[in-house]
Amino acid sequence: MNSGGQSGNSEPSPIIGITIRHEAPLPVKLITKLEQFPLSRRQMDICLLLAADHSHAVIAKRMGMSEHTVATHIRRIYEKLDVHNRVELMNKLLA
Numbered sequence: 001m002n003s004g005g006q007s008g009n010s011e012p013s014p015i016i017g018i019t020i021r022h023e024a025p026l027p028v029k030l031i032t033k034l035e036q037f038p039l040s041r042r043q044m045d046i047c048l049l050l051a052a053d054h055s056h057a058v059i060a061k062r063m064g065m066s067e068h069t070v071a072t073h074i075r076r077i078y079e080k081l082d083v084h085n086r087v088e089l090m091n092k093l094l095a
Contacts, residue, residue: 026049026051029093030093033094034093037080043073045052045063046070049063050074050089051090051093
């Protein structure tokens with residue numbers, strides 16, 4: 001046996017390839033994308049809660065505001081981002 005650990009045959013050692021891919025967590029991706037739009041901090045927070053599939057009632061409770069105020073914020077978010085519903089919002093944020 002030679003010093004390379006091979007048994008004398010002339011075949012090359014097999015090559016092992018490793019691919020490392022960095023994948024950011026969804027909230028990090030969303031925040032990075034949200035920062036590209038003219039949204040207030042509160043609107044960004046509401047977008048994150050919408051992305052987590054929370055209802056208007058849950059968002060209102062977590063944000064300390066009425067459901068009516070949440071609906072107003074969401075309407076303004078949709079206008080600013082030129083979307084019409086939550087699906088379109090998510091598609092735009094994940095594009």
